[in-house]
Amino acid sequence: xxxxxxxVLTREExxxxxxAERLSQWNIxxxxxxxxxxxxxxxxxxxxxxxxxxxxxSAVAFTSRRGAEGFGAWLSQTGWQDETRLPAALMxxxxxxxxxxxxxxxxxxxxxxxxxxxxxxxxxxxxxAQTLLPLLAPQSHVIYVRGNLSVGALEAILRDxxxxxxxxxxxxxxxxxxxxxxxxxxxxxxxxxxxxxTRVLEANPWLVTRPFVAVGPTTAKACKxxxxxxxxxxxxxxxxxxxxxxEAHTKAMQALEQSPDETTKPxx
Numbered sequence: 001x002x003x004x005x006x007x008v009l010t011r012e013e014x015x016x017x018x019x020a021e022r023l024s025q026w027n028i029x030x031x032x033x034x035x036x037x038x039x040x041x042x043x044x045x046x047x048x049x050x051x052x053x054x055x056x057x058s059a060v061a062f063t064s065r066r067g068a069e070g071f072g073a074w075l076s077q078t079g080w081q082d083e084t085r086l087p088a089a090l091m092x093x094x095x096x097x098x099x100x101x102x103x104x105x106x107x108x109x110x111x112x113x114x115x116x117x118x119x120x121x122x123x124x125x126x127x128x129a130q131t132l133l134p135l136l137a138p139q140s141h142v143i144y145v146r147g148n149l150s151v152g153a154l155e156a157i158l159r160d161x162x163x164x165x166x167x168x169x170x171x172x173x174x175x176x177x178x179x180x181x182x183x184x185x186x187x188x189x190x191x192x193x194x195x196x197x198t199r200v201l202e203a204n205p206w207l208v209t210r211p212f213v214a215v216g217p218t219t220a221k222a223c224k225x226x227x228x229x230x231x232x233x234x235x236x237x238x239x240x241x242x243x244x245x246x247e248a249h250t251k252a253m254q255a256l257e258q259s260p261d262e263t264t265k266p267x268x
Contacts, residue, residue, distance in 0.1 A: 003185065004029060004185065004253075004256075005185040005186055005187035005249065005252040005253065005256065006028075006029040006030055006031050006184070006185065006186060006187065007023060007028060007029070007030040007031070007186075007187055007188050007189075007190060007245050007248075007249060008030070008031050008033050008186055008188070008189045008190065008200075008207070008210075009030050009031070009032050009033065009190050010033055010034065010035040010036070010189065010190060010191050010192070010196045010199075010200050011034065011035075011036055011190070011192050011196070012034055012036050012037065012038065013032060013034050015036075015192075016030075016032040016034065017032075018238070019190070019238070019241065019242070019245075020032065022238070022242055023242070023245065023246075023249075026246055026249075028187075028245070028246065028249050033178065033179065033181075033200060033204075034176055034178070035175075035176065035178050035191075035195070035196040035199040035200045035203075036173060036176070036192075036193065036195065036196055036199075037173075037174045037175070037176040038066050038147070038171050038172065038173055038174070039171060039172045039174060040066075040069060040070045040073045040170065040171050041070065041169065041170060041171055041172050042070065042073045042074035042077055042170060043074060043168060043169070043170065047168070048078075048085065048086045051086060051143065051166055051168070052141045052166065053089075054086065054089040054090045054092075054093040054096070055093060055095070056141050057090060057093070057096055057141045057142070057143055058095070058096065058097060058136055058137065058140035058141055058142060059096060059097035059098070059099055059132055059135070059136065059140065059142045059143070060090065060091075060096060060097070060098050060099070060142070060143040060145060061099045061101075061128060061129075061132065061142060061143070061144050061145065061154060062098070062099065062100050062101065062105050062109060062145045063101040063105070063125045063128065063144075063145070063146060063150065063154060064101065064105060064146075064147065064150075065104045065105050065107075065108045066147060066171045067105070067145040067146060067147065067170055067171065068100075068105050068108035068109045068112065068114075068145075069108060069171070070145070070147075070170025070171040071087060071109075071112070071145050071168075071170050072108075072111075072112045073170070074087055074170060075087050075088070075091075075112065090143070091114055097117045097118065097132070097135060098114060098115065098116050098117050098118075099116070099117065099118050099119075099120070099128055099131070099132055100116045100118070100119050100120070100128075101119075101120050101123045101124065101125060101127075101128050102119065102120060102123025102236055102237075103119060103123070103237075104123075105119075105123075106119050118131055118132070118135075122235060122236055123236045123237075124153070124216060124217075124218075124236075125150075125151065125152075125153045125154035126153040126154065126157060128154055129153065129154040129157035129158050130157065132158070133157075133158075133161055136158075136161075136163060138162060139162055139163060139164060140163045140164070141163070141164045141166065142158055142163055142164070142165050142166065143166050143168050144158075144165050144166065144167045144168060145168050145170055146167055146168065146169060146170070147169065147170070147171045147172060147173050148169055148171075148172045148173060149173040149193075149195055151194075151218055153218075155167065173193070173195055175195070175199055176199075178199050178200060178202070178203035178204075179203065180203050180204060181203075181204055183206045185252075185256075186207065186210040186211075186252075187210075187211070187245075187248050187249040187251075187252035187253070188210070188211045188212065188213045188232075188244075188245050188248035188249060188252075189207055189210055189211070189212045189213070190212075190213050190241065190245060191212055191213070191214050191215070191219055191222075191223065192214075192215040192219060193215070193219055194218060194219055194222035196219075197212075197214075197219065197222040197223050197226055197228075198222070198226065201226055201227075201228075208226065208227050208228055209229075210228075210230070211230040211231075211232065211248045211251075211252075212228045212230065212231050212232070213232045213234050213241065213244045213245055213248060214231060214232065214233050214234065215234060215235070215236065215241065216233065216235065216236065217233055219233075220232075220233040232244050232247075232248065
């Protein structure tokens with residue numbers, strides 16, 4: 001049985017690996033417990049046909065890196081050259097603003113050859129919407145590139161301001177089979193979305209008594225709503241997440257040194 005507390009990582013495996021590698025440099029053990037499984041779902045022709053013409057669109061908003069990847073998958077199907085089709089016509093139209101929720105999303109767009117006009121700081125959907133508002137003419141058409149479980153704060157803010165928002169789903173967040181595990185010492189559970197909070201606790205309800213490190217206020221609120229008492233909102237960015245996880249792990253190790261019999265004993 002594990003006696004040293006570990007950090008539980010709940011993102012997809014490919015997202016957990018960089019965190020695990022950085023944590024290991026500080027001699028912090030981690031365990032991957034993927035609670036997210038995304039699948040790119042490029043829009044079909046009927047969906048594309050329902051969108052306004054490119055010259056009518058004022059902005060395209062991307063609220064996640066997966067959204068950028070899903071848009072890229074759509075782009076690879078339709079091609080840049082055929083400007084009678086979206087998204088090529090859309091992205092080649094000079095009057096369209098491209099807005100990204102953070103540096104990671106902007107980088108993913110840049111890798112597709114799409115230049116970002118503005119980036120939200122801090123990287124949240126509501127902040128992106130507020131950043132866009134002064135740049136939009138009344139009743140502008142905005143394409144909102146999203147997944148099937150997006151919170152929708154950006155959409156609500158833009159609609160309330162009188163703009164026409166066209167949600168464009170390009171990926172799905174699906175529930176993987178999350179393993180049910182016997183309790184073991186945990187220094188922190190890292191969660192990046194409300195869906196991950198729900199899934200990790202449904203499979204392993206004993207984790208509710210452990211500290212959670214959340215990405216952003218929406219996920220932090222989901223933790224508290226689920227009954228987690230020790231919640232840290234680490235904000236955005238890998239360095240901030242690592243700092244919060246290291247702090248949680250340090251506290252767990254200090255508690256272990258002060259009361260080794262109690263802290264090495266998993267709570268039921």
